[in-house]
Amino acid sequence: MDLAQIAVMLAAAALYLMILPARWRGWALMIGSVVAIYWLQPSLAIRWLDYALPTAILAITMLGWYFTLPQDVKPMRADIAAFTVTILIVLTLSLTRYIDVPLQLTTRPPPLETVAAALAALLLGGVLLRRFLPPKALLWLAMIGLIVLFGVVKTPALAQEAARLLRLNAGQDSTLAAGSELAWLGFSYVAFRLIQTIRDRQSGILPALSLSEYLTFIVFAPAFTAGPIARAENFTESFRALPGMTGRDAQRITVGLSRIAAGMFKKFVIADSLAAFSLSPVLAEQAQTTGSLWVMLYAYGFRLFFDFSGYTDIAIGLGILFGILLPENFDRPYLKNNITTFWQSWHKSLSDWVRFYVYSPLSRSMLRRKPKPSNYVIIFISTAATMVVIGLWHEVAIPFLIWGVWHAGGLFTHKVWSDKTRAWYRGLTAGRKRIWTAAGVLITLQFVMLGWVWFAMPTVNQALAVFAGLFGLNLGGAP
Amino acid sequence: MMPGWDWLTRAKYTGGFMLRVLLKAAILFAIINLLFALTNPIPALGMISIYNLLSPGRLRLPYGESESSYNLSLYDLNAMFASHTLNGRHNPDEAAVLVMGDSAVWGMLLENKDTLASCLDSRALSVDGRPARFYNIGYPTLSAAKDLLLLDRAMEYQPDLILWLVTLENMPRREQLATPLAQNNAAAMRDLIAAYDLDLDASDPRFVDLDFIGRTLIGQRRALADWWRLQLYAFPWAQTGIDQVIGDYTPRSNDFDEDATWYELAGAEQLDDTTLAFDVLNAGIARAGNVPVMMINEPIFVADGVNSDIRYNFWYPRWAYDRYRELMREHADAEGWTYLDLWDAVPPDEFTDSPVHLTPEGTQMLCGQIAEALP
Numbered sequence: 001m002d003l004a005q006i007a008v009m010l011a012a013a014a015l016y017l018m019i020l021p022a023r024w025r026g027w028a029l030m031i032g033s034v035v036a037i038y039w040l041q042p043s044l045a046i047r048w049l050d051y052a053l054p055t056a057i058l059a060i061t062m063l064g065w066y067f068t069l070p071q072d073v074k075p076m077r078a079d080i081a082a083f084t085v086t087i088l089i090v091l092t093l094s095l096t097r098y099i100d101v102p103l104q105l106t107t108r109p110p111p112l113e114t115v116a117a118a119l120a121a122l123l124l125g126g127v128l129l130r131r132f133l134p135p136k137a138l139l140w141l142a143m144i145g146l147i148v149l150f151g152v153v154k155t156p157a158l159a160q161e162a163a164r165l166l167r168l169n170a171g172q173d174s175t176l177a178a179g180s181e182l183a184w185l186g187f188s189y190v191a192f193r194l195i196q197t198i199r200d201r202q203s204g205i206l207p208a209l210s211l212s213e214y215l216t217f218i219v220f221a222p223a224f225t226a227g228p229i230a231r232a233e234n235f236t237e238s239f240r241a242l243p244g245m246t247g248r249d250a251q252r253i254t255v256g257l258s259r260i261a262a263g264m265f266k267k268f269v270i271a272d273s274l275a276a277f278s279l280s281p282v283l284a285e286q287a288q289t290t291g292s293l294w295v296m297l298y299a300y301g302f303r304l305f306f307d308f309s310g311y312t313d314i315a316i317g318l319g320i321l322f323g324i325l326l327p328e329n330f331d332r333p334y335l336k337n338n339i340t341t342f343w344q345s346w347h348k349s350l351s352d353w354v355r356f357y358v359y360s361p362l363s364r365s366m367l368r369r370k371p372k373p374s375n376y377v378i379i380f381i382s383t384a385a386t387m388v389v390i391g392l393w394h395e396v397a398i399p400f401l402i403w404g405v406w407h408a409g410g411l412f413t414h415k416v417w418s419d420k421t422r423a424w425y426r427g428l429t430a431g432r433k434r435i436w437t438a439a440g441v442l443i444t445l446q447f448v449m450l451g452w453v454w455f456a457m458p459t460v461n462q463a464l465a466v467f468a469g470l471f472g473l474n475l476g477g478a479p
Numbered sequence: 480m481m482p483g484w485d486w487l488t489r490a491k492y493t494g495g496f497m498l499r500v501l502l503k504a505a506i507l508f509a510i511i512n513l514l515f516a517l518t519n520p521i522p523a524l525g526m527i528s529i530y531n532l533l534s535p536g537r538l539r540l541p542y543g544e545s546e547s548s549y550n551l552s553l554y555d556l557n558a559m560f561a562s563h564t565l566n567g568r569h570n571p572d573e574a575a576v577l578v579m580g581d582s583a584v585w586g587m588l589l590e591n592k593d594t595l596a597s598c599l600d601s602r603a604l605s606v607d608g609r610p611a612r613f614y615n616i617g618y619p620t621l622s623a624a625k626d627l628l629l630l631d632r633a634m635e636y637q638p639d640l641i642l643w644l645v646t647l648e649n650m651p652r653r654e655q656l657a658t659p660l661a662q663n664n665a666a667a668m669r670d671l672i673a674a675y676d677l678d679l680d681a682s683d684p685r686f687v688d689l690d691f692i693g694r695t696l697i698g699q700r701r702a703l704a705d706w707w708r709l710q711l712y713a714f715p716w717a718q719t720g721i722d723q724v725i726g727d728y729t730p731r732s733n734d735f736d737e738d739a740t741w742y743e744l745a746g747a748e749q750l751d752d753t754t755l756a757f758d759v760l761n762a763g764i765a766r767a768g769n770v771p772v773m774m775i776n777e778p779i780f781v782a783d784g785v786n787s788d789i790r791y792n793f794w795y796p797r798w799a800y801d802r803y804r805e806l807m808r809e810h811a812d813a814e815g816w817t818y819l820d821l822w823d824a825v826p827p828d829e830f831t832d833s834p835v836h837l838t839p840e841g842t843q844m845l846c847g848q849i850a851e852a853l854p
Contacts, residue, residue: 248494250492250493250494250496250497251491251492253492253497254492254496254497254500255487255488255492258487259484259487273707273711276549276708276711276712276714276715277711277714277715277718282547283715283718283719286715286718286719286721287718287719288718288719288720289718292717292718292719293718295714295718296718299714328483330483331483332483
């Protein structure tokens, strides 16, 4: 989100709180979010794609809702209304192909009949799948489908191939295809929220959600681009309380605006300033001294924090204004004295998600194995899988895989260390404990910062060259 | 509920509280804007700099608009000089030599180590028996008045010698105020016009005179942002030593149309003190006072292609440039300038993308000639 987009959302929040009748708030959030995902999606070089991608998000979200609907539950009138409104928005936006309107939300969309045919095919396919597939198989199919789609979008080679096919389909030069052309805004978060609802349905813990609740939960505009990933039950609790919410609540408005102001300062003042000298492939190659590389690395680490936590503050603040309580994502992570507490305070909604949907099921399944592996083996494998998923969530690439393993190694080492030293630590005096805590903060910070090298450098060779430079070897030898 | 934000959520806020905050914020904002407009803190702010404090000073004045060069163009002379290594000068035993001029002196398409000032610096030269340190205060854009503006500011650093490189293209009177640096330093430029009775229009419409709104914080946000960006670039400058991205360029033309005009003038008799700003050069020498100034006619590219019999290069028809050299010599003799005419000191192969931009080797040649002529 840029400043203009934040300003528009603030204006929308003002109208929402001051003018809109309370009973329309849920609908307003749904309609506003549906429109916003078109507006937020940057334009793309491939014809129709910046219209098609948000439309695809809406389509798979509605299918996700339909597939997770219990078999004995039929769509209600409100669901049909939400579906109709969403389809009408999609079709209305496609009409901007034929008329010039001052505020174009997308570049020229495909012809109306193409959009209508694609939506009809998806709808028919969804109905047939739900009718003829057993519920369990349907949910597994939906989840696998999402994971495959996620894999395509996040794997540079596959994304490039997809871009090539899309270019061919659009009658454009396929030799110019690049993976970056598949810049699908918000999909990482949408996919994880959808997978979350499918897993929760499989486990029987997904609350009953109307289509408008489900749709708003998945594409809620303030959290669409950079999270956080809420839990459906928490989101719905806020959503259902909207009609009873006091619009002109000074507490809500003050807290919301304060969070937005804090977030804007973090993002647009601190993070954007640090960006001038943060580690990047170009700067790493130009660095003349070891000290320079360390400055760049720390600038990168702090920039990442201020950028991301700034966006989170803005999302949470906007959420508060709209009456939706989003989860916290950061809790002073660089002040934590071990890597475990770091991960409990860095991108918390993602790490909670992965802990819930990867770590716990995996460790539980290993605990049930006979013979049961040792606790350390279970912890190591579960931790490694968890952190690798977090790494690959950013991009399916070797440096992100190594970054995941790096942190898994740190977490496992800390687990072993704390198990072995617990009794010794308890026997320390308060003063010595403080010293160890301070040392822990420094060591954790250093470990996390060094890990960002894998995050910042696009190839393993470049990352290794930076490591070499950081420790006074091979400076200027970065490939 | 909101870890780390207890301080925010603990308090109870009312509508009255919000109104008071809004009112106070509005009043504070208005006061700050008013104070900003009344006091104009930008020049004072410009003197505050990370350079020469947390990072080394720049070896040439900030100029450029490429993010990847960690450099930018701004108009705040204080900020520009505060970022320069000249501002960090602290060896009283050295003789400070200012090297000023256009983009050729600044070092367009040259790394810092290859500029004229760096070359002279590397030769361990002496001036008046003291080790000389050469400071590059060249600045791209062609205007002797812009040089005068920079010299006026640089005199605060008490130099011991000034090398001023000029070429005909710096001299057209009507182009003196065409450079944005001069236009955006209207007050300083007008002071110079008045002090030295320059034949330049103090009410030139190209001068940027800020109205009240333009002087407020809102109006000055670009100047503030530029100052802040310059400070931020101190870190990548310190880490990389890069202030210019040197990429591919189109070489200067060697063939020309059959055109013998220069700024719509067509004869040597039209070139004189009314069309060329010799008074600006005299003003520079006067501003230098007791500090010796060596005026140098910088080398130009001499073409041998189509129509090279009527033009030396893309900029200069032969008649115009020859007449300019005559006039420079006449003025030097009449005014008693220390004058060095090095117009053909560098062979054609050593020019890059313009009739005055030199290769590193060309710069070395020029550097050698100047070094020999130093007092």
